[in-house]
Amino acid sequence: MNARQTVPVADSLDRRIISALQIDGRASWHRIAAALGEAERTVVRRGTRLLDSGQVRIGAMALHGRSTVVGVRCAPGQARMVASALARRPDCVFTHVLTGSPDCVAELLCPREQLASLVMDELPGLPGMVETFTLPVLRHIRTIREWHSGLLTEDEIAALAGPSEASVSPLSSPSPSPPPSTSSSVDGDVMPPGDMADELSRSDRLLLNALAEDGRCTYEELGRVAGVSEATARRRLGALRRDGRVRIRAVIEPALLGLPVEAVLRVRTTPARAEAVAAALADNVHVRYASFVTGEHQILVLAALPSESALYDFVTRAPWLRDVASVDTSLVLSSLKRGGMPARRGLD
Numbered sequence: 605m606n607a608r609q610t611v612p613v614a615d616s617l618d619r620r621i622i623s624a625l626q627i628d629g630r631a632s633w634h635r636i637a638a639a640l641g642e643a644e645r646t647v648v649r650r651g652t653r654l655l656d657s658g659q660v661r662i663g664a665m666a667l668h669g670r671s672t673v674v675g676v677r678c679a680p681g682q683a684r685m686v687a688s689a690l691a692r693r694p695d696c697v698f699t700h701v702l703t704g705s706p707d708c709v710a711e712l713l714c715p716r717e718q719l720a721s722l723v724m725d726e727l728p729g730l731p732g733m734v735e736t737f738t739l740p741v742l743r744h745i746r747t748i749r750e751w752h753s754g755l756l757t758e759d760e761i762a763a764l765a766g767p768s769e770a771s772v773s774p775l776s777s778p779s780p781s782p783p784p785s786t787s788s789s790v791d792g793d794v795m796p797p798g799d800m801a802d803e804l805s806r807s808d809r810l811l812l813n814a815l816a817e818d819g820r821c822t823y824e825e826l827g828r829v830a831g832v833s834e835a836t837a838r839r840r841l842g843a844l845r846r847d848g849r850v851r852i853r854a855v856i857e858p859a860l861l862g863l864p865v866e867a868v869l870r871v872r873t874t875p876a877r878a879e880a881v882a883a884a885l886a887d888n889v890h891v892r893y894a895s896f897v898t899g900e901h902q903i904l905v906l907a908a909l910p911s912e913s914a915l916y917d918f919v920t921r922a923p924w925l926r927d928v929a930s931v932d933t934s935l936v937l938s939s940l941k942r943g944g945m946p947a948r949r950g951l952d
Contacts, residue, residue, distance in 0.1 A: 612659075613862050617642065619755050621651050622660055622861065625854040626752040627764040629662035629819050639763035640756075655820070658948055661855045662819030665944035666804070666812045667848060668695065669715035671741035673897055673904055674727065675706030682732025683707040684938070689730050691941040698748070698893075699941040700906075702868055702934040706737060709868055710941075716740075739904065745882045745894035748906075748943055749853045753861045754889035804849070807832050808840060812850055815841075816944070819852050855943040858892065858908035865909045866936035869919065870901035877927035878902050884924035890914075901932065 614622060624636045633651055637644035654660040678686045683701050687708040691699040697711040714722050719740065727736045756764075804812070807830040814821050814829040821829075827837035844850045858866060873881045878896070885894045885905060893906035909915045919931050940947050 612860070614654075614659075614860050616755075617646070618650055618654060619753065619861055621647060621654065622854065622856060623752045623755045624760075624764050625651070625660060625662065626856075627756075627761060629852045629854045631764055635764065639760050659856065659860055661945055661948075662852065663817075663855055663943060663945045664812055664815030664819050664850050664852050665697070666816075666850050667713060669713040669718070671697070671744070671895065672712050672714045672719065672722070673709065673739040673741060673895070674712055675709045675737040675739070676727075676730065676733055677705050677735040677737075678707040679732050679734055684940075686730050686732045687938070687940050691946060696941055697944055698906075699939070700866070700868065700936045701938040701940070702936060704932075704934040706735075711741075737899070739897040739899045742896040742898065745886050745896065745903070746891060747851075748893050749851050751892045753863070755861075807836075808844065811837060811840060812844070815850070815852070853943045855945045857939075857942075861908075862910055863890070863908035865912055865915050866939070867907050867909070867915055867919075868934045868936060869903075869905040869907060870932040871903040871905060871928055872901045872930045873903070873928050875902075881924060881927050884926075888922070888924060890918060901930075906936075 620640055620642075621636060624631060624639060631639075633648045634644055636651065637647040640647065655662070674690065676686050676690070687699050687701045687710070690696055690708065690710040690712075693712065695713045697713065699708065699710040701708045712722070719738075723736075723738050727733070727738070730736075752761075811826050811830040811832075814826055823834045823838045823841075826841065827834040830837060830840075832840070841850075845852070858864070871881065871885075881903060882894065882896070885891045885903070890907050890909050891905055892908050893904075895904050896902055897904050907915070907918060909918060915933070919925070919933050925931070938947075
């Protein structure tokens with residue numbers, strides 16, 4: 605199995621720009637510069653470099669069902685093959701190879717009426733699989749889309765998450781071709797209320813396919829791809845985000861923010877204290893993802909920390925542990941998919 609790749613750590617301003625993109629991946633450089641109190645030319649140059657290098661990617665993911673976490677125990681030497689098969693699924697949000705058991709974990713978007721087929725027909729056919737654990741998500745506490753690294757003030761976050769500046773002119777840039785203004789037309793993505801039965805129109809599917817490749821496509825580009833006007837593309841994307849049909853997200857390696865140690869935690873608590881534990885986890889900057897799931901452990905957590913000693917403190921001394929009965933901790937060895945996007949090195 606390949607070792608985790610070394611990821612360069614960004615400097616303080618780059619990290620703040622990354623954090624801004626985590627809040628709204630379609631925020632214009634003008635809006636980011638104003639929120640951070642930095643020179644627009646500097647933000648344009650640094651932000652463009654981060655995107656062009658692939659260290660930060662902005663993608664869109666259409667939501668077609670409810671989240672289900674799948675853990676797989678694999679035959680010896682087969683963990684990466686199994687994880688690759690999961691990551692290649694178009695309904696897969698993330699896939700990580702882990703220490704311990706299970707050997708890999710993934711989140712899939714599966715309509716509840718198709719869950720039986722997933723569990724009884726599809727997962728047993730995974731090559732190299734020995735045993736699967738299927739844990740439907742009952743409620744998200746925090747998703748990757750809602751996580752950022754705690755580097756921004758509340759005022760900066762409010763400026764980025766507030767209404768977009770629809771009237772802002774295109775960004776100025778030191779480059780010959782100025783970067784496009786990609787302000788979102790909504791305050792932010794929302795979670796869908798449940799399974800979405802309505803099929804998307806052809807133009808909406810084309811729009812989302814373009815966004816999956818580049819979440820910062822201009823509305824002009826989106827309209828051209830979808831065969832609609834720029835105004836219609838803006839209106840349709842706004843509606844899709846408000847309805848929870850699509851989520852725009854910045855996809856990064858946490859190591860870029862100085863958080864190279866990733867772990868998956870399975871947390872057990874008494875039912876009466878589960879909400880208190882969830883609230884404490886939601887307030888912790890190191891928690892990238894947390895959900896209530898079915899099964900023996902009520903809460904699944906993805907965390908990113910600066911060191912293994914920090915992870916030790918997180919699972920033995922942190923305040924959120926007061927109402928916890930047990931924590932099962934696995935290190936993330938390799939990530940094959942994040943935010944619906946394959947890892948930069950590709951799938952073996």
